[in-house]
Structure formats: structure tokens, C-alpha cells
Amino acid sequence: MTTTGFTDPRPLYTRATEQAVALIKTVRPERLGDPTPCTEFDVRALLGHIVGGTRRIAVVGEGGDGLAVHPSAEGVADDGWAAAYDEVRVRALKAWESDERMAARVRVPWGEVPGHAALSGYVMEIVTHTWDLAEAVGCPFALDPELAEFALANARAVLPDARPRDEQTPFGTRREAPEGAGPYEQLAAWLGREPLSRA
Numbered sequence: 001m002t003t004t005g006f007t008d009p010r011p012l013y014t015r016a017t018e019q020a021v022a023l024i025k026t027v028r029p030e031r032l033g034d035p036t037p038c039t040e041f042d043v044r045a046l047l048g049h050i051v052g053g054t055r056r057i058a059v060v061g062e063g064g065d066g067l068a069v070h071p072s073a074e075g076v077a078d079d080g081w082a083a084a085y086d087e088v089r090v091r092a093l094k095a096w097e098s099d100e101r102m103a104a105r106v107r108v109p110w111g112e113v114p115g116h117a118a119l120s121g122y123v124m125e126i127v128t129h130t131w132d133l134a135e136a137v138g139c140p141f142a143l144d145p146e147l148a149e150f151a152l153a154n155a156r157a158v159l160p161d162a163r164p165r166d167e168q169t170p171f172g173t174r175r176e177a178p179e180g181a182g183p184y185e186q187l188a189a190w191l192g193r194e195p196l197s198r199a
Helices: 010-024 043-061 081-095 099-103 115-137 145-158 183-190
Strands: 105-108 111-114
Touching: 010 043, 010 081, 010 115, 010 145, 043 081, 043 105, 043 115, 099 115, 105 115, 111 115, 115 145, 115 183, 145 183
Parallel strands: none
Antiparallel strands: 105 111
């Protein structure tokens, strides 16, 4: 899975989107107003962000200007989120099929980077938001730990303690993960997420 000095993120992105769509299929319409650990989003807004962000990385993979794509989807029916996400994730997977996309320079919200770095960032994004959604809807199934381990390694590389986090950083201040935390809990803590209270 290593291609000329970097880990090919495409298999992991495929698995991460498969996990995400399986989780989205469990979301009942009555849960769409529930809070999530991503405090600016309720479940509906989080789903809109997931669909919109995936549309953005699909456009980047297709060679277009992803920054011109609004990172949120609107107008999706309450029972239509799984279909909306499945459609756009299939488009994204197709857009990133070629090896040439891995080396090509692309523009994403955090700068101009090689394609493999861009897609690795979107692995981190979808894995993190999958955890957000799982927390919001009560963790209906166990999440793939290898995906969180990859996302955590990427998060530590692009958001080290040495890099200040300000209002331009879409993640909060790192917090300490509890002792014995699994990779999803460690990832959430690194990105400043707090688990939802179940009290």
C-alpha cells in the first residue's frame, strides 16, 4: 500500500466512506436535530457537511476547483442522506482512481499539496466526522480502528503541538485522552473533541 514514499490513502478512503455510509443508514429522521461533538453542527448539519465536503474532494480529484464548492449540502430529504452521501462518495472514489492524481498538485482549504496528502486529509475528516456521528446517534456498531489510527497519525503530523490553533483552524485545542483510550477517542482528543455526555 506504499507508493513512491507515501502510504496510498485510496484503500483507506474507500473503507472510511463505506463505514460512513453504513452509519448514515442507521440515522433516523427524528435524530436529525440531535447535538454532535462537533459543536457547530447538529446531526442534520453534520450530514450536510459530510456530503458537501465529499463533493468538494470529488471535484478536486476531477481536476476542478474544490474551493468553489460549498462545503455543505442543502435540500436533502430527511430520509435521503444515505443516498445523497453514497452518490457523492462513489463520485469521489472514481475521481481519485488514477495514480497520477496521487502526485498531482491540488488546492484544498489548507493549501496546495500533492493529491495523496489531500486525500489523506479527507480520510482524517471523514473518519473524525464518522466518530462525531456515531457519538450523536449512540454508536450503533464498532468502528474500524485501523482507520482511526491512520487519521490520528495524519492529525499528529499536520496539527502538531508546535503549531498554534487559531480561528482559522477547523479543530479545537488538543485535550488529553483518558488513560486506555482507543484510537477514535485519541483522535477526538487530538482534534479537541469532547464525547457527548450520556447522563
